Amino acid sequence: MSRIGKLPVNLPAGVTAEVSKDNVVSVKGPLGQLSQAVDRDITVKVEDGVLTVTRPTDQPRHRSMHGLYRALINNMVVGVSKGYEIKQELVGVGFKAEVQGNVLQLSLGYSHDIWIMLPDEVKAEAVTDRKSNPIVTLKSIDKQLIGQVAAKIRSLRKPEPYKGKGIKFVGEQLRRKAGKSAGK
Numbered sequence: 444m445s446r447i448g449k450l451p452v453n454l455p456a457g458v459t460a461e462v463s464k465d466n467v468v469s470v471k472g473p474l475g476q477l478s479q480a481v482d483r484d485i486t487v488k489v490e491d492g493v494l495t496v497t498r499p500t501d502q503p504r505h506r507s508m509h510g511l512y513r514a515l516i517n518n519m520v521v522g523v524s525k526g527y528e529i530k531q532e533l534v535g536v537g538f539k540a541e542v543q544g545n546v547l548q549l550s551l552g553y554s555h556d557i558w559i560m561l562p563d564e565v566k567a568e569a570v571t572d573r574k575s576n577p578i579v580t581l582k583s584i585d586k587q588l589i590g591q592v593a594a595k596i597r598s599l600r601k602p603e604p605y606k607g608k609g610i611k612f613v614g615e616q617l618r619r620k621a622g623k624s625a626g627k
Contacts, residue, residue, distance in 0.1 A: 445498075448509035452494040452517050455524045460494050460516075462487045468494075468516055472523030475584045479519060481512050494520075522584035529593045530613040533577045534602065540569035540577045547579065551600045551610070565592050578613065 454460055458472040468487055469478040481487055485508055486497045496513040498505040521527075533540055539550040547559040547567050561567055564583050571577040579596065583589040593612070602609035604620045611617060 445506060445510040445513075448496055448498065448506075448513045450513065452496075452513065452520055454489075454492045454494060454520060458520055458524050460489050460520070462489060468519070470516070470519040470523050472520070474523050474526050477519040477523055477584060479512075479515050482508050485509065485512050487512070487516070518586045522586055526582060526584050527586050527589050529581045529589055531579045531581070531593060531596060531610055532613050533579070533610055535576075535600075535608040538577060539571065540579045542567045542569045542579075547596070549596075549599065552608075557599055559596065561592060562588060564588055 455472075458470065460468060460470045462468050462481075466481045466483050466485075466487070467478055468481055469476065484499055484505060486499070488495050488497070494516060496509060496516065498509040533549070533551070535552055537550065537552060541548045545561045545563060545565075545567075547561055547569070549557045549559065551557060564585055565588060566582045568580050568582075569577060570580070581589050581593055581596075583592075597610045597612070600609045602611045602617050604618060605622050607617050607619065
């Protein structure tokens with residue numbers, strides 16, 4: 444039995460879940476509503492504020508989907524109740540970030556600024572304090588979407604291994620290289 448799949452998903456206060464007849468799970472909470480289509484072989488039940496996911500057989504296909512759908516549903520429950528937040532730090536001289544509505548403007552040392560249109564579900568804010576690196580904070584209820592947006596932003600200027608310049612996640616440990624040794 445899948446260790447993840449057999450765990451029940453507890454619905455916090457203010458969060459409701461319902462399963463339609465075409466096996467679409469909808470979760471509604473104080474921060475919004477999310478839905479996920481579930482494979483028709485996987486059974487999802489909601490009873491007394493607890494959501495359980497079961498599979499019909501021990502086939503590898505069913506076993507792989509069992510834990511997957513339980514994790515996706517749990518991510519939806521956490522998203523509509525608490526939300527997700529990702530912080531990214533811009534390390535480099537002259538690196539800047541600015542948010543105007545749902546457009547993120549980044550100055551990353553290239554000859555031009557980079558403008559990113561953020562999805563409506565993702566909210567961003569940029570904080571620039573003196574003597575510290577700019578920090579971009581992304582907030583959303585959809586874990587997959589916020590992770591994808593953060594990965595896209597990071598791919599614009601990945602941290603390099605010598606000085607660590609680039610866009611990194613706050614708290615991320617980078618592998619640093621020593622560089623050249625001094626001459627004779």
